[in-house]
Amino acid sequence: MVDGQKNISADAVKIGIEDKFHYVISDSCVMCGTCSDECPVNAITQEGSKYHINPKTCIDCGTCSVVCPVGAAHRSPYIRDSISIQDIDRNKCYFNPGCALSLYKPEVPQLMLQLLHKNFGDIKLHNVCCRHNPKLEAGATIINNCAGCDRRFRSLYQGINTISYWEIIDGIADLKLPNHTGLTVSIHDSCGYRHKPQVHRAVRNLLKKMHIEIVEAEFSGTESVCCGDNFYGAVPNEQVEKRIQMRADQFPCQDVVVYCIGCARAMTASGKTPHYLPDLLFDRIAEPMPDTLDEYHSKLGDYIEIH
Numbered sequence: 001m002v003d004g005q006k007n008i009s010a011d012a013v014k015i016g017i018e019d020k021f022h023y024v025i026s027d028s029c030v031m032c033g034t035c036s037d038e039c040p041v042n043a044i045t046q047e048g049s050k051y052h053i054n055p056k057t058c059i060d061c062g063t064c065s066v067v068c069p070v071g072a073a074h075r076s077p078y079i080r081d082s083i084s085i086q087d088i089d090r091n092k093c094y095f096n097p098g099c100a101l102s103l104y105k106p107e108v109p110q111l112m113l114q115l116l117h118k119n120f121g122d123i124k125l126h127n128v129c130c131r132h133n134p135k136l137e138a139g140a141t142i143i144n145n146c147a148g149c150d151r152r153f154r155s156l157y158q159g160i161n162t163i164s165y166w167e168i169i170d171g172i173a174d175l176k177l178p179n180h181t182g183l184t185v186s187i188h189d190s191c192g193y194r195h196k197p198q199v200h201r202a203v204r205n206l207l208k209k210m211h212i213e214i215v216e217a218e219f220s221g222t223e224s225v226c227c228g229d230n231f232y233g234a235v236p237n238e239q240v241e242k243r244i245q246m247r248a249d250q251f252p253c254q255d256v257v258v259y260c261i262g263c264a265r266a267m268t269a270s271g272k273t274p275h276y277l278p279d280l281l282f283d284r285i286a287e288p289m290p291d292t293l294d295e296y297h298s299k300l301g302d303y304i305e306i307h
Protein backbone atom coordinates (compact mmCIF):
# COMPACT_ATOMS: atom_id res chain seq x y z
CA MET A 1 0.00 0.00 0.00
CA VAL A 2 1.19 3.51 -0.77
CA ASP A 3 2.30 5.50 2.26
CA GLY A 4 -0.42 7.80 3.47
CA GLN A 5 -3.19 6.13 1.46
CA LYS A 6 -6.29 4.77 3.17
CA ASN A 7 -7.14 1.15 2.56
CA ILE A 8 -9.65 1.07 -0.27
CA SER A 9 -11.82 -2.01 -0.31
CA ALA A 10 -14.70 -0.93 -2.55
CA ASP A 11 -14.35 -0.18 -6.23
CA ALA A 12 -10.89 0.51 -7.46
CA VAL A 13 -10.33 4.22 -7.50
CA LYS A 14 -7.79 6.58 -8.82
CA ILE A 15 -5.40 7.30 -6.02
CA GLY A 16 -3.81 10.30 -7.59
CA ILE A 17 -0.10 9.61 -7.49
CA GLU A 18 2.03 10.17 -10.54
CA ASP A 19 1.28 8.08 -13.56
CA LYS A 20 4.94 7.46 -14.21
CA PHE A 21 7.90 6.04 -12.42
CA HIS A 22 10.76 8.19 -11.32
CA TYR A 23 14.16 7.50 -9.92
CA VAL A 24 15.59 8.34 -6.49
CA ILE A 25 19.11 8.46 -5.07
CA SER A 26 19.94 6.45 -1.98
CA ASP A 27 22.39 7.14 0.85
CA SER A 28 25.04 5.00 -0.84
CA CYS A 29 25.67 7.87 -3.29
CA VAL A 30 29.35 8.84 -3.32
CA MET A 31 28.69 12.25 -4.88
CA CYS A 32 30.58 11.65 -8.12
CA GLY A 33 28.09 13.72 -10.14
CA THR A 34 28.02 11.36 -13.13
CA CYS A 35 24.26 10.91 -13.09
CA SER A 36 23.73 14.65 -13.00
CA ASP A 37 25.97 15.11 -16.04
CA GLU A 38 24.21 12.34 -17.95
CA CYS A 39 20.55 13.02 -17.14
CA PRO A 40 19.01 14.18 -20.44
CA VAL A 41 16.38 16.39 -18.79
CA ASN A 42 18.50 17.91 -16.00
CA ALA A 43 16.40 16.30 -13.29
CA ILE A 44 19.36 15.69 -10.97
CA THR A 45 20.82 18.49 -8.93
CA GLN A 46 23.17 18.78 -6.00
CA GLU A 47 21.44 19.98 -2.86
CA GLY A 48 23.94 20.51 -0.08
CA SER A 49 25.80 17.28 0.47
CA LYS A 50 23.32 15.18 -1.55
CA TYR A 51 22.20 14.67 -5.12
CA HIS A 52 18.46 14.78 -5.58
CA ILE A 53 16.15 13.77 -8.43
CA ASN A 54 13.18 15.98 -9.15
CA PRO A 55 10.32 13.48 -9.58
CA LYS A 56 8.31 15.89 -11.69
CA THR A 57 11.13 16.31 -14.22
CA CYS A 58 12.41 12.72 -14.30
CA ILE A 59 11.03 10.85 -17.29
CA ASP A 60 12.05 7.33 -16.20
CA CYS A 61 14.71 6.82 -18.83
CA GLY A 62 16.97 4.71 -16.59
CA THR A 63 20.21 6.45 -17.58
CA CYS A 64 21.23 7.45 -14.05
CA SER A 65 20.82 3.90 -12.83
CA VAL A 66 23.06 2.59 -15.61
CA VAL A 67 25.85 5.15 -15.17
CA CYS A 68 25.97 5.22 -11.36
CA PRO A 69 29.14 3.39 -10.25
CA VAL A 70 27.69 2.30 -6.88
CA GLY A 71 24.06 1.50 -7.75
CA ALA A 72 22.69 4.43 -5.78
CA ALA A 73 20.16 5.60 -8.37
CA HIS A 74 17.12 3.38 -8.51
CA ARG A 75 13.40 3.32 -9.08
CA SER A 76 11.14 5.03 -6.56
CA PRO A 77 9.68 2.42 -4.23
CA TYR A 78 5.98 3.27 -4.24
CA ILE A 79 4.89 1.21 -7.23
CA ARG A 80 3.02 -1.95 -6.34
CA ASP A 81 4.22 -5.35 -7.48
CA SER A 82 2.23 -7.55 -9.81
CA ILE A 83 0.11 -10.58 -9.02
CA SER A 84 1.25 -14.18 -9.58
CA ILE A 85 -0.59 -16.31 -12.10
CA GLN A 86 -1.88 -18.74 -9.46
CA ASP A 87 -3.45 -15.89 -7.44
CA ILE A 88 -5.54 -14.47 -10.31
CA ASP A 89 -9.31 -14.67 -9.90
CA ARG A 90 -10.22 -15.62 -13.46
CA ASN A 91 -13.83 -14.49 -12.94
CA LYS A 92 -12.54 -10.95 -12.49
CA CYS A 93 -9.83 -10.96 -15.10
CA TYR A 94 -9.48 -8.59 -18.07
CA PHE A 95 -7.15 -8.28 -21.02
CA ASN A 96 -6.02 -4.76 -21.83
CA PRO A 97 -4.34 -4.42 -25.24
CA GLY A 98 -3.50 -0.72 -24.81
CA CYS A 99 -4.35 2.25 -27.02
CA ALA A 100 -1.25 2.18 -29.23
CA LEU A 101 -1.76 -1.45 -30.25
CA SER A 102 -5.51 -0.94 -30.81
CA LEU A 103 -4.76 2.09 -32.96
CA TYR A 104 -1.91 0.74 -35.07
CA LYS A 105 -2.78 -2.96 -35.32
CA PRO A 106 -6.53 -3.13 -34.68
CA GLU A 107 -6.92 -6.83 -35.50
CA VAL A 108 -4.23 -8.01 -33.06
CA PRO A 109 -6.06 -7.46 -29.72
CA GLN A 110 -8.73 -10.00 -30.76
CA LEU A 111 -6.04 -12.55 -31.65
CA MET A 112 -4.42 -12.05 -28.27
CA LEU A 113 -7.77 -12.36 -26.50
CA GLN A 114 -8.67 -15.53 -28.41
CA LEU A 115 -5.39 -17.09 -27.34
CA LEU A 116 -6.30 -16.37 -23.73
CA HIS A 117 -9.81 -17.78 -24.20
CA LYS A 118 -8.45 -20.97 -25.67
CA ASN A 119 -5.71 -21.53 -23.13
CA PHE A 120 -6.32 -19.53 -19.97
CA GLY A 121 -9.98 -18.75 -19.30
CA ASP A 122 -12.97 -16.63 -20.20
CA ILE A 123 -11.08 -13.36 -19.95
CA LYS A 124 -12.94 -10.16 -20.78
CA LEU A 125 -11.65 -7.33 -22.97
CA HIS A 126 -10.89 -4.03 -21.23
CA ASN A 127 -10.43 -1.24 -23.73
CA VAL A 128 -10.69 1.86 -21.57
CA CYS A 129 -7.47 3.87 -21.74
CA CYS A 130 -5.36 3.38 -18.61
CA ARG A 131 -5.37 7.16 -18.11
CA HIS A 132 -9.12 7.02 -17.45
CA ASN A 133 -10.79 5.48 -14.41
CA PRO A 134 -11.15 1.77 -15.24
CA LYS A 135 -14.25 1.38 -13.02
CA LEU A 136 -13.39 -2.23 -12.30
CA GLU A 137 -14.34 -4.20 -9.22
CA ALA A 138 -11.81 -4.54 -6.40
CA GLY A 139 -9.73 -7.66 -6.77
CA ALA A 140 -9.86 -7.54 -10.56
CA THR A 141 -6.74 -8.40 -12.52
CA ILE A 142 -5.66 -6.64 -15.68
CA ILE A 143 -3.49 -8.63 -18.08
CA ASN A 144 -1.48 -5.97 -19.86
CA ASN A 145 0.13 -6.01 -23.25
CA CYS A 146 1.53 -2.49 -22.97
CA ALA A 147 4.28 -1.69 -20.47
CA GLY A 148 2.99 1.86 -20.03
CA CYS A 149 -0.49 0.60 -19.16
CA ASP A 150 0.97 -1.86 -16.67
CA ARG A 151 2.92 0.96 -15.05
CA ARG A 152 -0.16 3.16 -14.79
CA PHE A 153 -2.38 0.42 -13.40
CA ARG A 154 0.25 -0.27 -10.76
CA SER A 155 0.71 3.35 -9.83
CA LEU A 156 -2.66 5.05 -10.37
CA TYR A 157 -5.26 2.56 -9.24
CA GLN A 158 -5.52 0.70 -6.01
CA GLY A 159 -7.47 -2.51 -5.72
CA ILE A 160 -6.56 -3.75 -9.21
CA ASN A 161 -3.87 -6.36 -9.79
CA THR A 162 -1.71 -6.45 -12.88
CA ILE A 163 0.32 -9.00 -14.78
CA SER A 164 1.90 -8.91 -18.21
CA TYR A 165 0.42 -10.84 -21.11
CA TRP A 166 3.85 -12.37 -21.70
CA GLU A 167 3.99 -14.09 -18.31
CA ILE A 168 0.57 -15.63 -18.93
CA ILE A 169 1.47 -16.87 -22.41
CA ASP A 170 4.85 -18.21 -21.31
CA GLY A 171 3.10 -20.05 -18.48
CA ILE A 172 0.83 -22.04 -20.84
CA ALA A 173 2.28 -25.52 -21.18
CA ASP A 174 2.74 -26.97 -24.67
CA LEU A 175 1.44 -23.88 -26.45
CA LYS A 176 1.96 -24.24 -30.18
CA LEU A 177 4.06 -21.32 -31.41
CA PRO A 178 5.44 -20.35 -34.82
CA ASN A 179 8.93 -21.43 -35.74
CA HIS A 180 11.16 -18.47 -36.60
CA THR A 181 14.36 -20.43 -37.12
CA GLY A 182 17.03 -18.26 -38.76
CA LEU A 183 16.02 -15.04 -37.02
CA THR A 184 18.67 -13.55 -34.72
CA VAL A 185 17.67 -10.55 -32.63
CA SER A 186 18.55 -8.21 -29.83
CA ILE A 187 15.78 -7.26 -27.40
CA HIS A 188 14.68 -3.83 -26.28
CA ASP A 189 12.95 -4.07 -22.88
CA SER A 190 10.30 -1.37 -22.42
CA CYS A 191 10.56 1.26 -19.69
CA GLY A 192 7.31 0.34 -17.95
CA TYR A 193 8.47 -3.26 -17.53
CA ARG A 194 12.09 -2.38 -16.68
CA HIS A 195 11.61 -3.29 -13.05
CA LYS A 196 9.89 -6.60 -13.75
CA PRO A 197 12.52 -9.25 -14.43
CA GLN A 198 9.73 -11.82 -14.62
CA VAL A 199 8.57 -10.10 -17.83
CA HIS A 200 12.09 -10.13 -19.29
CA ARG A 201 12.37 -13.83 -18.52
CA ALA A 202 9.00 -14.60 -20.09
CA VAL A 203 9.83 -12.67 -23.27
CA ARG A 204 13.15 -14.51 -23.66
CA ASN A 205 11.53 -17.88 -22.95
CA LEU A 206 8.94 -17.22 -25.65
CA LEU A 207 11.55 -16.18 -28.19
CA LYS A 208 13.52 -19.34 -27.49
CA LYS A 209 10.36 -21.42 -27.86
CA MET A 210 9.95 -19.78 -31.30
CA HIS A 211 13.56 -20.79 -32.13
CA ILE A 212 14.81 -17.21 -32.25
CA GLU A 213 18.47 -16.58 -31.42
CA ILE A 214 19.14 -13.77 -28.96
CA VAL A 215 22.19 -11.51 -28.83
CA GLU A 216 21.75 -9.29 -25.79
CA ALA A 217 22.61 -5.60 -25.83
CA GLU A 218 24.78 -4.29 -23.02
CA PHE A 219 21.85 -2.49 -21.43
CA SER A 220 18.96 -4.94 -21.19
CA GLY A 221 16.38 -6.21 -18.74
CA THR A 222 16.44 -4.25 -15.50
CA GLU A 223 19.34 -2.21 -16.92
CA SER A 224 17.50 -1.29 -20.08
CA VAL A 225 17.32 2.38 -21.01
CA CYS A 226 14.53 4.25 -22.75
CA CYS A 227 14.17 3.91 -26.54
CA GLY A 228 13.96 7.71 -26.55
CA ASP A 229 10.21 8.05 -26.94
CA ASN A 230 9.68 9.03 -23.29
CA PHE A 231 11.62 12.19 -24.03
CA TYR A 232 8.91 13.45 -26.35
CA GLY A 233 7.66 16.76 -25.02
CA ALA A 234 10.42 17.00 -22.39
CA VAL A 235 13.19 18.06 -24.79
CA PRO A 236 13.15 19.37 -28.40
CA ASN A 237 12.40 16.77 -31.09
CA GLU A 238 15.96 16.81 -32.45
CA GLN A 239 17.21 15.68 -29.05
CA VAL A 240 14.53 13.00 -28.84
CA GLU A 241 15.63 11.72 -32.24
CA LYS A 242 19.26 11.69 -31.12
CA ARG A 243 18.35 9.61 -28.05
CA ILE A 244 16.39 7.21 -30.25
CA GLN A 245 19.40 6.80 -32.54
CA MET A 246 21.71 6.38 -29.55
CA ARG A 247 19.56 3.61 -28.13
CA ALA A 248 19.22 1.87 -31.51
CA ASP A 249 22.99 1.94 -31.97
CA GLN A 250 23.42 -0.01 -28.72
CA PHE A 251 21.88 -3.14 -30.25
CA PRO A 252 24.35 -5.56 -31.81
CA CYS A 253 21.69 -6.94 -34.18
CA GLN A 254 19.86 -5.22 -37.01
CA ASP A 255 16.70 -7.05 -35.91
CA VAL A 256 15.34 -5.88 -32.58
CA VAL A 257 12.43 -7.43 -30.70
CA VAL A 258 10.22 -4.85 -29.02
CA TYR A 259 7.01 -5.20 -27.03
CA CYS A 260 5.77 -1.63 -27.19
CA ILE A 261 4.40 0.13 -30.28
CA GLY A 262 6.26 3.36 -29.43
CA CYS A 263 9.52 1.39 -29.30
CA ALA A 264 8.66 -0.22 -32.66
CA ARG A 265 8.21 3.23 -34.19
CA ALA A 266 11.46 4.43 -32.64
CA MET A 267 13.40 1.44 -34.00
CA THR A 268 11.92 1.98 -37.47
CA ALA A 269 12.87 5.66 -37.39
CA SER A 270 16.44 4.79 -36.44
CA GLY A 271 16.94 2.29 -39.26
CA LYS A 272 16.57 -0.91 -37.24
CA THR A 273 14.16 -3.70 -38.14
CA PRO A 274 11.72 -3.97 -35.26
CA HIS A 275 9.87 -7.22 -34.54
CA TYR A 276 6.86 -6.49 -32.40
CA LEU A 277 6.34 -9.47 -30.13
CA PRO A 278 2.61 -10.00 -30.89
CA ASP A 279 3.46 -10.10 -34.62
CA LEU A 280 5.99 -12.86 -33.94
CA LEU A 281 3.51 -14.72 -31.77
CA PHE A 282 0.89 -14.81 -34.52
CA ASP A 283 3.38 -15.11 -37.38
CA ARG A 284 2.17 -11.86 -38.88
CA ILE A 285 3.97 -9.62 -41.33
CA ALA A 286 4.39 -6.39 -39.41
CA GLU A 287 2.80 -3.23 -40.78
CA PRO A 288 5.27 -0.46 -41.61
CA MET A 289 5.50 2.31 -39.01
CA PRO A 290 6.61 5.38 -40.96
CA ASP A 291 4.97 7.97 -38.69
CA THR A 292 7.12 10.81 -37.41
CA LEU A 293 7.37 11.50 -33.70
CA ASP A 294 4.75 14.24 -33.96
CA GLU A 295 2.39 12.14 -36.05
CA TYR A 296 2.65 9.20 -33.65
CA HIS A 297 2.00 11.27 -30.54
CA SER A 298 -0.76 13.26 -32.15
CA LYS A 299 -2.64 10.18 -33.39
CA LEU A 300 -2.19 8.46 -30.06
CA GLY A 301 -3.34 11.55 -28.16
CA ASP A 302 -6.51 11.73 -30.26
CA TYR A 303 -7.23 8.04 -29.69
CA ILE A 304 -6.67 8.32 -25.94
CA GLU A 305 -9.11 11.26 -25.73
CA ILE A 306 -12.02 9.10 -26.81
CA HIS A 307 -11.17 5.75 -25.15
Ligand code: SF4
Pocket: 022, 023, 038, 039, 040, 041, 042, 043, 044, 053, 057, 058, 059, 060, 061, 062, 063, 064, 065
Ligand atom coordinates in the same frame (compact mmCIF):
# COMPACT_ATOMS: atom_id res chain seq x y z
S1 SF4 B 1 15.78 8.20 -14.89
FE1 SF4 B 1 16.55 9.47 -16.60
S2 SF4 B 1 15.34 11.34 -16.46
FE2 SF4 B 1 15.13 10.31 -14.47
S3 SF4 B 1 16.72 11.19 -13.19
FE3 SF4 B 1 17.58 9.32 -14.09
S4 SF4 B 1 18.64 10.05 -15.94
FE4 SF4 B 1 17.27 11.71 -15.31
Ligand code: SF4
Pocket: 025, 028, 029, 030, 031, 032, 033, 034, 035, 036, 051, 067, 068, 069, 070, 071, 072, 073
Ligand atom coordinates in the same frame (compact mmCIF):
# COMPACT_ATOMS: atom_id res chain seq x y z
S1 SF4 C 1 26.17 8.60 -10.23
FE1 SF4 C 1 25.61 7.52 -8.34
S2 SF4 C 1 27.24 7.98 -6.89
FE2 SF4 C 1 27.43 9.45 -8.59
S3 SF4 C 1 26.25 11.26 -7.87
FE3 SF4 C 1 24.86 9.99 -9.07
S4 SF4 C 1 23.83 8.66 -7.57
FE4 SF4 C 1 25.65 9.52 -6.56
